[in-house]
Amino acid sequence: MEYQxxxxxxxxxxxxILLYRPKVLNALNTGLISxxxxxxEDMDQDPTIRCILLTGGNRVFAxxxxxxxxxxxxxxxxxxxxxxxxxxxxxxIKKPIVxxxxxxxxxxxxxxxxxxxxxxxxxxARFGQxxxxxxxxxxxxxxxxxxxxxxxARAMEMVLTGRAITAQEAFSVGLxxxxxxxxNVELEAMKLCQLVARKAPVAVQLAKESVLNSxxxxxxxxxxxxxxxxxxxxxxEDQKEGMQAFVEKRRPNFQGK
Amino acid sequence: MENTQVEQTVTxxxxxxxxxxxxxxxxxxxxxxxxLNIDLLAALKDVGKDPEVRAVIITGAGKxxxxxxxxxxxxxxxxxxxxxxxxxxxxxxxxxxAMTEMEKPIIAAVNGAAAGAGCSLALxxxxxxxxxxxxxxxxxxxxxxxPDSGSSWFLSRLVGxxxxxxxxxxxxxxxxxxxxxxxxxxxxxPHDRLLEETLAFAKQLAQGPTRAxxxxxxxxxxxxxxxxxxxxxxxxxxxxxAGKTKDFHEGITSFLEKRPPRYRGE
Numbered sequence: 001m002e003y004q005x006x007x008x009x010x011x012x013x014x015x016x017i018l019l020y021r022p023k024v025l026n027a028l029n030t031g032l033i034s035x036x037x038x039x040x041e042d043m044d045q046d047p048t049i050r051c052i053l054l055t056g057g058n059r060v061f062a063x064x065x066x067x068x069x070x071x072x073x074x075x076x077x078x079x080x081x082x083x084x085x086x087x088x089x090x091x092x093i094k095k096p097i098v099x100x101x102x103x104x105x106x107x108x109x110x111x112x113x114x115x116x117x118x119x120x121x122x123x124x125a126r127f128g129q130x131x132x133x134x135x136x137x138x139x140x141x142x143x144x145x146x147x148x149x150x151x152x153a154r155a156m157e158m159v160l161t162g163r164a165i166t167a168q169e170a171f172s173v174g175l176x177x178x179x180x181x182x183x184n185v186e187l188e189a190m191k192l193c194q195l196v197a198r199k200a201p202v203a204v205q206l207a208k209e210s211v212l213n214s215x216x217x218x219x220x221x222x223x224x225x226x227x228x229x230x231x232x233x234x235x236x237e238d239q240k241e242g243m244q245a246f247v248e249k250r251r252p253n254f255q256g257k
Numbered sequence: 258m259e260n261t262q263v264e265q266t267v268t269x270x271x272x273x274x275x276x277x278x279x280x281x282x283x284x285x286x287x288x289x290x291x292x293l294n295i296d297l298l299a300a301l302k303d304v305g306k307d308p309e310v311r312a313v314i315i316t317g318a319g320k321x322x323x324x325x326x327x328x329x330x331x332x333x334x335x336x337x338x339x340x341x342x343x344x345x346x347x348x349x350x351x352x353x354x355a356m357t358e359m360e361k362p363i364i365a366a367v368n369g370a371a372a373g374a375g376c377s378l379a380l381x382x383x384x385x386x387x388x389x390x391x392x393x394x395x396x397x398x399x400x401x402x403x404p405d406s407g408s409s410w411f412l413s414r415l416v417g418x419x420x421x422x423x424x425x426x427x428x429x430x431x432x433x434x435x436x437x438x439x440x441x442x443x444x445x446x447p448h449d450r451l452l453e454e455t456l457a458f459a460k461q462l463a464q465g466p467t468r469a470x471x472x473x474x475x476x477x478x479x480x481x482x483x484x485x486x487x488x489x490x491x492x493x494x495x496x497x498x499a500g501k502t503k504d505f506h507e508g509i510t511s512f513l514e515k516r517p518p519r520y521r522g523e
Contacts, residue, residue: 181475183498 001039005032008039011190013050013197015043018057025063026056028108030083037086040093047256050197050204052093053189054116055100058182061125062109067134087140090115091212094205096196100189101125102182106164111138114145117208119175120189121167122182127175128164148215149175200238201256267296268318269303274311274463275456276304283319288327289374294348298355305359311463311522313359314455315382316366317375325373325396341402349374349406353381357478360471362462366455367391367433367442377406380415383474385441386455387433388448393441398428414481415440466504467522 001008007018017039019026026032036054043049056062070078099105099116106128113119113127121127129142137143138159147155150173158165170176180188196204206229214222233239237257245252270277278300280287287293304310317323356363365371365382372394379385379393395412397404404412404425413421416439424431436442446454462470472495480488499505503523511518 181494181498184494187497 001042003035003039005029006035006039010049011053012194013048014053014190014193015039015046015049015051016053016055016190018055019062020057022057022059024066025060025104026109027064027066028062028112029066029069030081030086033083033086037089040097041089044093044095050095050201050256051193052095052097053100053186053193054097054112055186055189056102056105056109058102058186060103060109061099061101061105062112063104064107064109064130065140084140087111087115094208096193096204096208098189098193098196100185101127101167101176102185104128104164106130107138107142108140111140111142111145114149114175115141118177118192119170120185120192121170121176121179122185123167123179124182125167125170125176125179126164127158127167127170128162129159130162130164132160133162146175149173198254200236200242200252200254202236202238203233203242206233265296266290266293267300269300271304271307271310272456273460274309275459276300276307276310276313277456278304278313278315280315280317280323282327283317283321285327286321286324286370287317287319287375288324288330289348290327290330291348293327294352298352301352301355301359305355305361308522311361311465311467312459313361313363314366314452314459315363315378316452316455317368319369320390321369321375322365322367322371322391323375323378324370325375328400345405349377353377353407356381357474360474361467362459362470362474364455364459364462366451367393368448368451370394372396374406377404377408377411380411380441381407384443385436386444386446386451386458387436387442388446388451389433390448391433391436391442391451393424393431393436394428395425396428398426464520466502466508466518466520468502468504469499472499 005019005021007020009016009018017036019032019036021027021032040052043052096118097116099113099119101113101119102122103124104126105113106126107130110127110129129138129146131138131142138146143155143159146158150158154173157163165173167176167179171179177192178188210226210229213225217225238252238254241254242252266280266282268279268281270279278297280293280297282288282290282293304313362384363382365379365385367379367385367387369388369390370392371379373396376393376395395404395408397408408425412425416424420439431439431441433442433445437445476491476495479491483491504520507520508518
C-alpha cells in the first residue's frame, strides 16, 4: 500500500506507524487519519502483529488538526462530511496501541494520543486542547477521554483555558504511563510493546476490552462482564499453556489460540 | 528609551569552543534592565544552539559581576510591569530555565559583586570561579523582597538549607574565601587571572565529550528532584543515550589504543 501521510514498518510482532507530515508538525488532516485508521485495521487483522506503536517521530507528536482544512467550513458541510467517522473506527481496534509522544500533542494530536491505550512521553512532551482559542471545542474525544483520564477539574482547566500541561504534570495526573528523555521515547515505547506482544494475545485483547468497558458501564455490569471474559479465557490453549508453564517454572509459549 | 536601543548590554565572544558572555553595563554594575534580560536570553540561545560552542562562561564587565535588578529601570518603577510576580516569570525565569536546560557546562567568572538576581544568575551556572574581589549577596531581603530567579532552589542545594536561611534572611556579603569554603564557589583565583584561568578551564571542558557532559548535567539536576529509584532509572536512561554517541565510541577506542581521546561533541 502507498502511504502519503504515514510510514509503516514492523519490528518483530510490533507494528509501527509513524505520522509523517514533518513540514506541518504532523497536523492531522482527514487523509492522514484515514490512512492511519486503515493501517490500524489491517494490523488488527494481521495475526503476526500483537501490539502497535504509534509515533510522531523525534520532534513532535501532532500539533493538532489541519486548521486550513476546516477554516471556512459550515456546520452542515462538516456534519455531512462526517470526518469523525474514521475516528470512531479507531476505538474498535482490538490490539493494544502505545503512543510515543515527543513534543506537542495538541488538539487532535492530544486526542489521538488519548485514543491509544498507553502513552510514553518525552520530558519535553506537552499535552493540550487549545481549541477554545479558535472559538471551538475538541471534537474527537478531547472533552471525554481527557476527563476520564485526568478528572473533571483538570480537564475543565485545560479545555476552558487552552493551557497545555507538561509531561510531568501529565504523569502526575495519570494521563501518561512514563516520562523519559526524548531520545529514548521510542525505545521505551517499543520495549513496552514488545512486553505486551509476548503475552497471550487473546487475553491481551480481552483485557483491553474489559478495561475500556469500565468507562462505559456501571461497576456491577463491568464486574459481570469481566467475569464472563475471565471464564471465556479458560477455553483458550494459551490459558492451559500459561498455567502449565507457571507450575513447571518455565516461560510460557503463547500461540494466540 | 534613551539608552536601550543603542546600548549593547551583552557581548558574546567565541573562542576555541568556548562562548564568553559578558554582561556589559559596567557603569551600572551590570544591573538588569529589560534589555539586558532580552539580550542575555538571546546570547544563551545562541551558544545553546551553536554546535561549535561546547562550554560557556558568564562574567561581568568592569567592577561587578551583576548587581541584580536595575532599581531605577523605568519599567520597574513606573508600573509598566504591574506585578513583580509577572516580571520574574517573564524576564528572569526563562533565563534560569535556559541555563539549566542547556546541555553544555556554564561557568560563572565572578569578577565582583553578584547581588540579588545577579547572585541568582551566578548560582544558576553549573560552576563558579571567583576572584578575590568577588562576593555573593542575597540582597533581596535588604529591600524587602524574598529571593527570586532561582536563588531559593540553588542556594539551599549548594550550601544546605541552614546556611541558605542565614544568607537569604540577612542578605549579608559572602566574600570569595568563605564562598569557596561553604561550596558556593568552586575556586578562588587572583583577580587579574580570573578570566584567563576560567577560560583555560572552559577550553578543557570544551574538548570533552560534550553530549556526556550535557547528560551529566541533566542527570545531576534531575537527581535533586527525585528519589533513589528515580535517579537510578534516570541514570539508565541517560546511559542509554550516551552509549550511542560517537564520543563514547571514541572514548573506548582511544582507551584500547592507549592514546588520548579526540572528542567532537557528537
